[in-house]
Amino acid sequence: MSGDGGSPGQQQNGGQPQGPTAPGPGAPGPGGVPGAPGHWPGYGPAFGQPGWSTGGGWGRGPWGGVPVAPKPGVLPLRPLGFGEMFGAVFDTVRRYVRPLYLPLSVVVGIGAVPLLAVAFLISGSLRDGVEDFPDITVMDPTDTQVWNLARPLLLFFGMSALVGLVLYVVAGPLATVVLRAATLGRKLTAAQAWQEARPRLKASVATLALVYGPMLLLEALLMTGAVLFGDGLLLPFLLVGCGAFYVTFRLAPQIPVAVLEESGARTAVRRAWQLNRNNWWRSLGLTSLVSLLGAIGTTVINFPLRMVVAVMLPVGAAASGDGGDTRGTITVVLVLTALVSLVTMLATSPLVPLVNGVLYIDRRIRNERLDIALAEAAGIRFAESAAYPQYAPVPAQYAPAQPAPAQPAPAQPAPAQPAPAQPAQPAPARPASAPAEPASGEPGRPAEPPVGKGPEGS
Template identity: 35%
Template structure:
């Protein structure tokens, strides 16, 4: 398969000099030889009728009658030339010899994406289209997970963070602050682990839903859970391994600064760790769908991701970063107004000193409104992020391993890929 962006046009495109009816590529333009007299050699039967491909002002020689031409039936989706309209699909652009929009051949689309290498717009559109067409399965999963996680987070912030001693309190000793911070860290780690479990469960189930949506198949919540449940322990191990690996990289690079007692060396190591962690994160970003859909082990999934990303690191990084920016912007415009409203309500209830003593941020109004905003934001953005990852995995396998042929067979399309001129038929 072609590993570069786009989709190769099947077969060579005929040039102007190779069109049926053009003798030796000469069109009667400047430098063309004069036509032979009537008594000279016979014209080839391939010559065009009078009035086509003739020199300006050249005398027209009598020509024998032409054999009847068999009209050519345009293929579905064929273009009408550069910038031409009026094809069978109406308004599609193509080049001479090409089929489909901008020279791409017509690809089967049994589900949310066409079965060919995808561009950025098609990947994002596929993720959103799955949310829209399979919302009965997608949204309940993310809504339940986000609600459970945020309820636990609200309880932790209310009954743990509110117990932290305020530094401005003169009666607070250093030992009290250290003990309170230690207990808070333990609670926050436990809360983070619960959030991690919820995210893994949602990611696993969404991966199954998106994989079936590529084939045009629906999936219920029960079906997604039954397919994802056996893979959850390995997915948890993969996620923890990647997290621990990132932490280990950072520690290794800042340890020299700590050992030497040099802040500059430590900062230099920290700055060097950031691009390295990003590089490793993108390199292994396709390990999760590989583990879930290929039913492989953790190490095998890491190898598969490294192989699929090789040569396309910058492309995958750009799509992943853009998706992160879009989801962050959507989350911000949902969460920030509700959080600000919660702080205003907290100030009105607790008085003007609420910001100084920290009670405004840990009041019920601020916590609940902020949690509602986070639930709405995660319900919307979590499927987009999971969908883009799954579709990137599918796209890379189409480019590298001709996965589109297997997907077409799985979708029940007969004769797909055997004859580029023949459209696939439903099986």
């Protein structure tokens, strides 16, 4: 026996082998029940539907060992550890660069047009604001001077944030579709990924709007009230901010639910809230760590552009008010800043959606045995009692070969029956031959007494 607790088809339950069994006549097909909660199209029955089991899974084998989980793609099909989830995110990025980044590059290219247009349009007003801004060491700037400098910058960074929001909305369904293929180890082209993700864009937008729209509106109202009416609304503003922070990570699997289970916005929010119960700290830690490493990586990539921006940034003009920088210099700075922002958003936009997808898969494996359905979709069959993987196709001879070891048990008492049967057969054979010999070998002896009696009697 191998050291991992057994091999496919290992015997248990009294020595009888456990192998793949064909589904009964009334068993649901591999597609499950479409539209039901927990339904992952093409990957097993839905949660709570007939044919779904809540026991078993990757428990201990019959001899106390833990079977090795199959890994057809970037994830082992069992409950995941923190390091495995972290590695799966970057492993998916490494293996599926084109399906992830080619569609997102198109989105960035489209979004770069209005962003660069805004950069050219505000360069003149930004130059005027910089020239009118006084030396802060000599006198304080007025509200008008601050607004003249801040207004073009707000417009520029607002447009950049809008492009980033559109990119994140597109990256959510796209990264989820790519992760589904990466989990099963399937090849995926950029065109196929976009074709599968595009129908779920509307549901993703509705889900994000349902969750974050009310929170952002309430935060904006409270912030405006705090500015206009004093610090009385500062505490409610902070409380709402803390609640939004909690809800954001509690509802981390909402986009994977909307995409993989093909559900609406309200259903996706309710399902994500229930699915990610007691998993808030792991969601926070994994998302923060992946985002941090992504930010470090993009900082290294953008370092040359950032150095150029830092050198050409008219900080000296803003501090001295001499207006030595021209409009062309400010335009170049704005364009380089836009490029740095676009590259950063492009590189990091799939990371958080991939984290949310990995969290979703882990929660469903732990709570709903999604590993069994994913294994069957990848061509792997499990022995139901011990959850040992058995790689398809299984030979047809394997079914009759399994009961064969079970027949030696009744065959062992069979030798005990021939043992008394053999002495019983020679015993009657010997007396049968003994009387036959005297009858044939001495025929006169039985005839003499009647002859002797004859004369005596006569």
